[in-house]
Every structure is written in C-alpha cells, then in structure tokens.
Amino acid sequence: METILEINNIEVVYNKAVQVLRGLSLTVPKGTIVALLGSNGAGKSTTLKAVSGLLDIEDGEVADGKITFKGRDVALDSPDKLVRRGLFHVMEGRHVFEDLTVEENLTAATYAKKGGAGARASFALVYEYFPRLKDRRKGLAGYLSGGEQQMLAVGRSLVAAPDLIMLDEPSLGLAPLLVEEIFEIIVRINREQGTSMLLVEQNAALALAVSSYGYIMENGKVVIDGTSDELMKNEDVQEFYLGASGDDGENRSYREIKHYKRRKRWLS
Amino acid sequence: MDWLFFFESSIAGLATGAIYSLVALGFVIIYKATRVINFAIGEIMMISAYLFLTFAGILEWHPLIALPLAMLGGGLLGSVTEKLIIRPMLGESPISVVMVTIGLSSILVGAAQIIWGPGPRILPDFLPRAPIFIGELYVSSKIAYSALIAIGLLVCYLIYFRFSRGGVALRATASDQAAAFSMGISVPKVFNYAWFFGSMAAALAGVLVAASGGLSPYSGSMALSILVVVIFGGLDSLTGALVGGLLVGWLETMTGAFLGGEYKMLTIFTLLTFVLVLKPYGLFGTKEIERL
Numbered sequence: 001m002e003t004i005l006e007i008n009n010i011e012v013v014y015n016k017a018v019q020v021l022r023g024l025s026l027t028v029p030k031g032t033i034v035a036l037l038g039s040n041g042a043g044k045s046t047t048l049k050a051v052s053g054l055l056d057i058e059d060g061e062v063a064d065g066k067i068t069f070k071g072r073d074v075a076l077d078s079p080d081k082l083v084r085r086g087l088f089h090v091m092e093g094r095h096v097f098e099d100l101t102v103e104e105n106l107t108a109a110t111y112a113k114k115g116g117a118g119a120r121a122s123f124a125l126v127y128e129y130f131p132r133l134k135d136r137r138k139g140l141a142g143y144l145s146g147g148e149q150q151m152l153a154v155g156r157s158l159v160a161a162p163d164l165i166m167l168d169e170p171s172l173g174l175a176p177l178l179v180e181e182i183f184e185i186i187v188r189i190n191r192e193q194g195t196s197m198l199l200v201e202q203n204a205a206l207a208l209a210v211s212s213y214g215y216i217m218e219n220g221k222v223v224i225d226g227t228s229d230e231l232m233k234n235e236d237v238q239e240f241y242l243g244a245s246g247d248d249g250e251n252r253s254y255r256e257i258k259h260y261k262r263r264k265r266w267l268s
Numbered sequence: 269m270d271w272l273f274f275f276e277s278s279i280a281g282l283a284t285g286a287i288y289s290l291v292a293l294g295f296v297i298i299y300k301a302t303r304v305i306n307f308a309i310g311e312i313m314m315i316s317a318y319l320f321l322t323f324a325g326i327l328e329w330h331p332l333i334a335l336p337l338a339m340l341g342g343g344l345l346g347s348v349t350e351k352l353i354i355r356p357m358l359g360e361s362p363i364s365v366v367m368v369t370i371g372l373s374s375i376l377v378g379a380a381q382i383i384w385g386p387g388p389r390i391l392p393d394f395l396p397r398a399p400i401f402i403g404e405l406y407v408s409s410k411i412a413y414s415a416l417i418a419i420g421l422l423v424c425y426l427i428y429f430r431f432s433r434g435g436v437a438l439r440a441t442a443s444d445q446a447a448a449f450s451m452g453i454s455v456p457k458v459f460n461y462a463w464f465f466g467s468m469a470a471a472l473a474g475v476l477v478a479a480s481g482g483l484s485p486y487s488g489s490m491a492l493s494i495l496v497v498v499i500f501g502g503l504d505s506l507t508g509a510l511v512g513g514l515l516v517g518w519l520e521t522m523t524g525a526f527l528g529g530e531y532k533m534l535t536i537f538t539l540l541t542f543v544l545v546l547k548p549y550g551l552f553g554t555k556e557i558e559r560l
Contacts, residue, residue: 100439111437112451
C-alpha cells in the first residue's frame, strides 16, 4: 500500500539539551487512520510537531532521522508550505482564534489551500459535517463550548482539504458523548473524503476502535505496534491502556506491576 | 462661554486627533502582529517627511507623486527594519527588542542629520490654502485637509483589517501564532506586512505633521505623546487607536485653548491615570475571553 507519511528513526531535542524522541519510526499508509498512543510525556505531541515543522517555534529540533511526506523530506519546507502541500496539524487544546468569529476562523484556514479561491465552497462542507457551527458562524470562537471549539478545529482542517490530518487529542477535556460525536465525524471524513489520519490519543479504546493500525510509545520511542485488532487483544495493552484488570478480575498487587514494568523496559 | 470658539477649537482638536489616530494605528498594527513596542515610529515619521521634502521640495515633483512615494518609502523602511533588525531578535526578551527600537530611533535621527542637515526645514505647501468656513466656524485649511487625508487612510485601514482575508490573517496571527502557522499562514510574512503597513500609516502622519509644524531631525519625539494614545485606547485595538487619538487630540487642544498650554500634559496624564485604574488594558484593549 502507498504510504503518505513515513517517520524514520527520528530524534528530537529541545533547547539543545532535553531529548524527547529517541529513534521513533512510524508509517501512515494512504487513506487509513493510524493511532499513536501513549501516556503523558511519552512524546506524542512532539512527534506531530516534528512532522508539521512547529518544533522551531518551541526551540525544538529534529537532531537525527528523516520524515517524508508524500515522498518529500519535510525539513525542506517551511510549516506554512507543508500545510499547502496537504499536511494539516490540528493542535492539542484546539487553538481556535478566540477573538475571531467562527467564519473568520475558517477564512484563516483558507491560507492552507493553494490559491484559496474556491474556499467559499468548502465552508459548506464544514457546515455539513458540523451543523452546529453554522448556527454560530457569526459568533466569536472564544465563546463556543469546548466541544464546538474542537469541531471548529477539525472544521478548519476540512477547509484546507488536506491529504493527511494529524489530530492531537481531539477528546481532550470533552464529555464522553461529545467525544463519540467527534470521533464519528472523524471516521466519516476519512471514509468520505479519503483523508489519511494520524491520531494521537490518550483514550486508547476509542482510538483503536476507529483506527486500522496502532503504535504505542513510551519515553520517546515506539514500544509496541500492530494492527488495531492485535493491539486490543494484547494483554499488556489491555492492562495498561485499556484499563482492564487481571484475568481473575482482582486488582493486581503493586509488586506485580513493578515486575511488569521491569519486564517491559527490558523488552523495549 | 464663547460657543463659536469652543466649536472651532473642537474641530481643530479633532483634526489633530485624526493624525494622532493615524500614528497610533501604525503603532497598534505593529504591536498587534508582532508584540513589539516600536519606539522608532516617530523617527519613521520624521524620515518619511524628509523623503517628501526631497521629492516635492528639492526634486520639485508634483505632491500627488511625492506623497505616495514618501509613504512607500516609510513603509519600506519599516519592512527593512523588521527583516534586518527585529526578526533576528524574535524570541528574545521584550525589553531587548524595545531597546533595539530605541537604538534604531537614534540611528535614524543621526542619519537625518547627516543627509538633510541639523537645522529645521519647511515643507513646500501642498495643501490648498483658502480657509474653510462651516457656517460661521473658521477652520485652518492645512489642519482640515490633513485631517481629511488622515481620516481617508484610517477608514481604508479599518475596512481592510475588518473585512479582508489579509486582515483575518493579521488578527489570527495576533490571537495565536502557532495556530496561525498550522493554518498555512506565513507568520514571518504577516510580521513584515504589519511593519510595512504600520510604518506607512506613520509616514503619512509624519508628512502631515511636518506640513503644518515644520520639520527637524528631532520632530520624531512627538510620537511619545502617541504612546499615551495607544495605552489609552488599548495597545492592541485598532478601534482604540482611532478613538484614543481623537479624544487625546481634542482634549489637548481644548486644554490649550481654555486653560493654557502648560496644562496640556497635566490633563492628559490625569485622564490616562484614571483610565488605567478603571480599565488596565485601555479602553478597547483585549482581555482574555472568559467562557461561562
């Protein structure tokens, strides 16, 4: 299958001192949803920033390895150019422009298109997926609810009609019902628009349910990967990411967990 | 009370205020996009006025050619400043960047002295000279026409930033830089445009001020009173620049006319203190949006 994004053995260093990624590799095949899971501080968001070029703003640097998007090294292009090549990064925490209206937020996203002329038409597409945004299109984005802001963040990516959307924790801080609604739309976008997605999540169960392949990372590298079905059946994943307890239903003792941790480190 | 005098002074005050608004607008555009407080804006005004003097006075070109050229020159000066001096300072502490703009203002004063000489100069007359009467009110033509030109550019700017795609890009960058980047907006380009357009507004104001008040390498120091205007209106608000400029211009002239020139500073700074106590972000400055 054709790959759209390939991350090959990258290392990322912040402030020339703090190493966050240590040899991370992953692949996103075209037209699929790939999940990138892991606990806080594992380096998931950093991975996305390394791809989209937003690391520079935070004094981070890809020290080693290579990232190719549609067959071209991302280091060759500036972040805004990458967006116009079809790589859209929906950042963690939504990042809507709070003192702009909903519609102006979408207008801002037209910069992600080449030319930007046909942008009007695709606002309709955004409103089709997120009818709620249409009702509030003249209102300031800052006054939207958290869920609506997340919808707007995803909606902005639709305006750009990208080939790959990287979603950073779309479920962050949202009520379960809203999370489900947003994930349904994400799947629909993937199916109907053929957009490939790289999905970073803490909510592993949900992410694995919608993705076809998953990577689990810890301490800056991938520790387990496999198809989503395989991962969901994997005992370690079940226990540590899907929240299942031991086979007999009892809570495992602290000693066993420590033992497991030692084993896991050694394996990776 | 002499109402005729009151209205005449009011109009003169508002006209001065319109020019303040224009400089304040230039200041605010730059601050909004780049978060740089540009202390060199007065010197950009001064240099642009000298450019106009060169084009219209020395080369004797028609003012309708010289004025746009002087504005373009001022805009380019801003754009080059951003590229060569401000961009390398990105991410440094705001104090360092402010110091750089203060340093730049001294350099520009020095450059003006070397090129055009230290003495005061007078710009060639380019505004119609016939006095204007509105009913019985007399308005000095220079002041009236400069105000009209200033208001013309102000309106263009406000409409552009409110409704155009470029205006959205500027406001998006001001609101969230990283997000603007991720949206395909070229933030360095926005910075550069902001400096260009901001300096161009200042350039027009510089020519207009020099047209009625004369010109010397030290003329730029008047921009310090603009700082009052922008703090008054809110550092990052275009509307604030407009309202603040008109208000401060009006108040200054009225104080001068009714209480005497020595009370100008007193009134303005007293008012500024009150405004800042009541609204720390200025009259129209952004507070963070709080969701309920």
